[in-house]
Amino acid sequence: MTPPRKPGRTAQETRERLLDAAAAEFGAKGYAGARTACIAARAGVNQQLISYHFGGKRGLLDELRRRWQETQATTVPPGASFADALRAHLDATLDRPDRARLAVWQALGDCPFTDAEADRDLEREATAEAVxxxxxxxxxxxxRAGIDPAFALLAAYAIALAPVTMPQFVRDILGGDPLSPETREVLRTQLVKLLTDD
Known part of the structure; x- marks a missing residue:
């Protein structure tokens, strides 16, 4: 008797696999170092599907950036306290470290076309609103009253990124896995103590 045939992936499942694989590949190697063959291999699909679904490597990046901007807009629920906002941003960063790595690659100039003036204007607006x-x-x-709120924001960003950008320092200084729940809790509680009167 012939075993039942496994159903194929839907187009949406293929797109999601490619986006997850692209995030991992871009995070590991930057945009310039990432290869579509490696992205397809990570996703377990034919390389031609990248062009079919996204028009190429840049289309993958553009879709990832669009989704991440949408996610950022809803990371902190309305009315959340400062401590809860810190936790939400820390979790969002550490739940998807590939996103943070890609942001670092871009900040280092790995992907110059993402610095288009329209993109930079949107980033400046978002940063100004955060300040x-x-x-x-x-x-x-x-x-805390004696702290420049812009510095408080910068400190929060830097500490949230530290487990991704400097894992060896976080491991050596705090001990344990930089991405563990225990490390997250230390970072959150210490940030709250540093930046607030609580």
């Missing part, structure tokens, strides 16, 4: 939110939180007593 304004930090100022509002300080006015509401959530951020």
């Amino acid at each position: 304004a939110e930090a100022r509002r939180r300080q006015e509401n007593g959530e951020i």
